[in-house]
Amino acid sequence: MSQRLLILLLAALFSTGGAGAQTKAQPRATTARGALDAEELNNIGVFKRVSPSVVHITTLSVQRDFFSLRTSEQPSGTGTGFIWDDAGHVVTNFHVIQGGDRATVTLNDQSSFPAKLVGAYPDRDIAVLRIEAPHEKLPAIAVGASRDLQVGQKVYAIGNPFGLDQTLTTGIVSALNREIESVTRRTIKGAIQTDAAINPGNSGGPLLDSAGRLIGVNTAIYSPSGASAGIGFAIPVDEVNRIVPRLIRDGRFIRPALGVTAGPENLAKALGAPKGVLLVNVADASPAAAAGLKPFGRDRSGRIVQGDVITSVDGQAVADLDDMLSLLETRQIGEKVTLTVWRAGQTRKVVATLGSSD
Template identity: 45%
Template structure:
């Protein structure tokens, strides 16, 4: 028997180990290795009705198909490039260019037409198109360009300035309408792909840019100077003219509508924003049915945000919540017996209204400010929903159920 030194033995053992690994890898190439199955699953992930109509394949056949499909195809495209190409080919026909015109008069009453541009995308076979409200705000004439010299006039059928969303309607050949697939935005993660298609500067139709979701739950200012919450931030290039176009995931599903950019120069600086698709899906039925979004409403006219300092000054039983001052007559809160301020006090030279009920929670969700309550109702509830409010009155806590009604317009 041949003897080995410690060093020689280690070298032989290492060589044997690599040999076994290599043998296992070669054998695995003809079997269903986890890597190959995962890659094939990504490549075959359904995106459209056409994709989902493909016959179901077993893991074994999927593995064999992938083994026969090179990572680089005949055109020199790798797996990820092919995926982007597929998204563009499937979604781009749904993206339209929007041109607006407004007539203005100068100092001498001469009529001067002013044009604007934006993007939009088809959402159904009836000719409805989603875009941003600020694209069509205050305009007198709207045209939608489907490409290939096909242009049609459009009318506004619904708008929600607070979320910067509008729905247009065109009457065109249904063959021109290629609706998008609306995805979901509640489970998005920072770092996943983001793909934007739009018409930057109103000149470069159906331009695709790619990037990632760079942040979530941002807050931006809407056209009505109120905040839009839950906004998606992306570094996919977005410029003027992209407004109203779709932001997509890597399967081509809409995850948002591109709405704004942050830029000192007016061009893309790598910080773009999109209203999430879950917001679109929540307000879209009302926009189509009523022409506006029916906002859920409790009826608070005025309230104080309770802070530790205010709680100490007024000797309140809690350091957070809303101290109700004034309620609208006939509102859900008033009808439920909730009370506003009962008296006045002078504190630090200022008149303060006190003695009202304190609202601390909605369905167990803590409320710390009026804006917090507005956002909670806006993002989670609809008209006719029944909610449970937690109320403090004279140090005693109780609950009251109210039905949300439509906010007065």
């Protein structure tokens, strides 16, 4: 028997089920399951309650054709945000809208609205937009607290990773008080680290606790590939809740200031000064000048004239200018602060009334 004939006979045998009987193929019966467990029910409940407050943000940039000089709008980026109040304020990351000429906000029901920039604070990577939408479409997110978070707490992230809107991921608080860098290269202190999957497009979205309350704004991931590697960071909500009202009220964040300029860290080492804010300039008529602070300088012969180093603010140590600016941001213009000041080996305390950074 030839090989070709054998193959044909085998094919015919298998196609008829071996005995000419037709193979029976019916849908499988489904297996009943019990009730969802408590964790699953909470996951579902949190998503149903909070997802209507989460929005998709698309930024557009105007591009001009080199030859025709015609302009067109092209998508330049996407991200996530959340509804802050029923006045239409939407909070997101500054880097989500950075470089865009226009932004569009898409709500949970897929309706879209043009957004206007209300204010931004790049040092903390926070921006506030505003849309004109019916109040019933603007359920404000519930705001929690970050000061009492504990490592191990359950967290949720809702966002639009890779443009896939309304995506829920879960995880835990992996660590607290991390430091990350903002777009201005200022340090954002107190960041929340989480292993909830955060990918490009999640930026600006809410990090939630198990009660569905906002505890942070997802802002960065640590990943060599650019995708989630189980290390994400969020700006703590206590910081957000301090900055956003000022942006809504003033359109910008005006930092309380002392009116000083600090020298570099290596200068402090060279001069044998302690860690702190070494003053190289004190502005005339500034809060620092009124408090009697003096900068380092040189006399006519070129010798160093001892100045002041601010080592703490209201009893909290400051290792450098960034530390001091972060502390001053938590105060109000016109508020009095007690400074611990070092000069020529002597330490003293002075009281200064904070002015405006403008």
